[in-house]
Amino acid sequence: MTGAEVWPPGDPAWQPRPLAVRTDLGLGGRWTALRSAARDGVPEREWLWRNPDPGVAPARAAVRLGAAFVDAGGVEECFPTVRGLPDHGAAWSQPWTADEGRQQVRAGDLCLARRMRTDGSLAVDYTVTGPPGTPFVHAVHALLDLSPAARLHVPEARTAHVLDHPVDGAVAVLPWPAGTGATPLDRLGPDDGTATAALLPGCSTAAVVDGSDALVLRWRVTEGDPAATCSLLLWRNLGGWPAARPYRSIGIEPMVGTIATLQGSGPGRPASTGVGGGLCWELTITAWRQS
Incomplete structure (x- = not known):
């Protein structure tokens, strides 16, 4: 199945809706709307x-x-790692700069840059540069406002690497979307007191359908390391985290790399700047509404 077949499902009642984005470069390049x-x-x-x-x-x-992650919502750029040190990477916790439409930030020896374009859809072109062969992970940590009826469609998914299952630090490779509990992972509610992080390797298209609205995400590596693989990271927190004051939050996170940390064990591998010292990838987001 190709990305074009994910949504809409051949139904003319579904029509595209133009998207607008707002960011805050002073707050880690965070997407605020x-x-x-x-x-x-x-x-x-x-x-x-x-x-x-x-x-x-x-x-x-x-x-x-270097500060602990603050779960404010919106979209945070997790780079050059998702888990590990620093938590959620370094890009989200420092100011970005902008020059002629190019927004960028440094994280150690690496530079992450992006250009955002809106023409109905939202297109984001990412470029990572640094010493050749430097490993990294980059996830677009998008926390979406979704009802308990929302469903996640990932046509390329076959398995899910469920993180911290059955114990912290472990990774369980399970069929998609079965997951570890009674509720399949593609169902994004109702709240049941669980919190699950699952990485879906080799995926580059996803659609979230919530009633009469749908959001379609497509991403791909466009230049650089030919071995770099796309993935989707799902954070399905149905009132199960944090332990003291749990709440609901749903993360749908396109990424490059097939592992969430540079330091940990488990299946998968990070992306790399390759022999040329760079990697480019693009993310396109389209909104739809059913009339």
Whole structure:
């Protein structure tokens, strides 16, 4: 199945909706809004989830490089790792710079740059540069505001690498979408007190369908390491995390690499800057609504 076949499913009632994005370079390049609108420009839906805790926004604003991750919502750029040290990488916790439409940040020896274009869909072109052969992981940590009825469609998925199962640090390779509990992983609610992180290796297309709305994501490596593989990272927190004050949050995270950390064990491998010292990949997001 190709990305074009994911959504809409041959039904003319589904029509594309233009998307608009807003970012905050001072806060780690974070995406703070991703809105779809009707043809006349009237806003219809905000896709990004925000943590409703009133203490989170000031805590996020006070973050400095090396700080513990603050789960404020929106989209965070997790680079050059997702898990490990620093948690969620280094790109999210320091200011970015911009020059003629190119937004960028340094993380050690590596530089992550992006260009964002909106023409109905949202297209993001990423470039990673650094010493040849440097390993990295890059995940677009998108926390979406979804109802308990939402479903995740990943046509390329066959297996899921469920992280921290059955114990912290372990990785269980299981059929998709069965997962580890009674609720299949492609069902994004209702809340059941669980929290699951699952990496779907080799996937480059996903669709989230929530009632009469759908969001389709497609990504691919365009230049660099020919061995680099795309994946999808799913964070399905149905009121199971954190232990003290759990809440609901759903992360749909396109990424390059097939492992979530540079230091840990388990199946998969990171991406790399390759022999040429660089890798480019692109992410395209399209919104749809059923009339």
